[in-house]
Amino acid sequence: MMSREEACELFRSPDLIGIGMAADALRRKLHPEGVVSYIIDRNINYTNFCTEYCTFCAFYRPLGHAEGYILPKEVIFQKIQETIDLGGTGILMQGGLHPDLKIEWYEDLMRSIKQRFKIHLHCFSSPEIVNIAEVSGLSLRDTIARLRDAGLDSIPGGGAEILDDEVRHRISRLKCSTDEWSDVHLEAHRLGMRTTATMMFGCGETIEQRVSHLDLVRRIQEETGGFTAFIPWTFQRENTSLGRTIKEEATAVEYLKTLAISRLYLENIVNVQSSWVTQGLKTCQVGLRFGGNDVGSIMIEENVVSSAGAHHRASEEELRRIIRDAGFVPRQRDTLYRTYFLN
Numbered sequence: 066m067m068s069r070e071e072a073c074e075l076f077r078s079p080d081l082i083g084i085g086m087a088a089d090a091l092r093r094k095l096h097p098e099g100v101v102s103y104i105i106d107r108n109i110n111y112t113n114f115c116t117e118y119c120t121f122c123a124f125y126r127p128l129g130h131a132e133g134y135i136l137p138k139e140v141i142f143q144k145i146q147e148t149i150d151l152g153g154t155g156i157l158m159q160g161g162l163h164p165d166l167k168i169e170w171y172e173d174l175m176r177s178i179k180q181r182f183k184i185h186l187h188c189f190s191s192p193e194i195v196n197i198a199e200v201s202g203l204s205l206r207d208t209i210a211r212l213r214d215a216g217l218d219s220i221p222g223g224g225a226e227i228l229d230d231e232v233r234h235r236i237s238r239l240k241c242s243t244d245e246w247s248d249v250h251l252e253a254h255r256l257g258m259r260t261t262a263t264m265m266f267g268c269g270e271t272i273e274q275r276v277s278h279l280d281l282v283r284r285i286q287e288e289t290g291g292f293t294a295f296i297p298w299t300f301q302r303e304n305t306s307l308g309r310t311i312k313e314e315a316t317a318v319e320y321l322k323t324l325a326i327s328r329l330y331l332e333n334i335v336n337v338q339s340s341w342v343t344q345g346l347k348t349c350q351v352g353l354r355f356g357g358n359d360v361g362s363i364m365i366e367e368n369v370v371s372s373a374g375a376h377h378r379a380s381e382e383e384l385r386r387i388i389r390d391a392g393f394v395p396r397q398r399d400t401l402y403r404t405y406f407l408n
């Protein structure tokens with residue numbers, strides 16, 4: 066297994082192609098069938114009210130703000146019906162941290178969705194779960210178990226940014242700590258649920274801090290094996306207050322290098338995603354030769370990164386074309402990277 070020092074050395078190395086080839090070789094070993102997968106799902110952001118004021122976020126509105134909303138259940142149902150009509154298999158539902166919504170609100174939402182629809186619910190990243198536990202006076206374990214019993218199927222890795230408290234203190238002072246992020250995933254895995262791990266880089270962190278993030282994710286995976294995928298993306302600065310101090314977004318070279326090193330470092334995580342939503346279709350396509358074996362969602366709706374300046378759009382056919390053109394077979398998957406549909 067790659068050591069922290071070796072990973073730091075790779076980050077400092079100018080040999081982009083060499084690093085990419087090593088990541089491609091490992092990708093081939095883990096996915097010898099030459100398939101690149103994608104999912105059809107929809108992001109639903111149930112509320113944009115939030116109390117955390119993360120400096121990289123252009124999505125939230127403070128309580129009482131005229132543009133703040135909580136989506137009524139009927140609107141959520143309608144969005145789910147549209148997703149199913151478009152061939153979607155899952156819902157990624159996330160929102161701001163609302164101080165008044167207790168666990169009963171979330172349980173009721175999960176139950177009423179499951180009563181009406183056969184759809185995978187991949188919802189509530191660590192900061193939301195920590196918030197639900199706090200406002201409801203529950204332990205993390207009880208919170209996750211109750212949400213699971215109400216219909217939650219898996220948990221997204223959002224809210225990780227860089228898992229280093231010095232960085233978190235600078236960019237998301239109020240949001241969950243490194244330990245809290247980890248505890249949510251550890252508890253979920255112990256309860257038999259699968260989750261994903263993410264990393265938002267290019268927000269002024271050092272190489273060592275980026276490697277610490279990868280190392281923590283690898284250690285959790287060693288303990289539980291519960292992560293289905295690792296999804297790195299770059300900080301998008303438009304409309305964010307952090308964008309006033311971080312003037313330059315990560316380039317394609319930095320993205321591809323980080324993607325490849327993530328693939329190499331996280332040997333124990335089967336899937337690594339090359340992101341077209343934040344990097345654009347062309348960089349995403351090249352990422353398939355830098356360790357990525359999945360391109361994520363065709364995204365029927367996405368509000369969070371689009372608020373911060375990522376405005377890429379793609380149809381299923383476009384995604385399939387870039388996958389084919391990179392030399393792979395495109396296959397639709399489900400949220401847990403399990404089923405390949407016959408297309």
Ligand code: SF4
Binds near residue numbers: 124161162192240
């Ligand atoms: S990133 Fe999430 S927790 Fe932070 S301000 Fe935005 S909505 Fe709130």
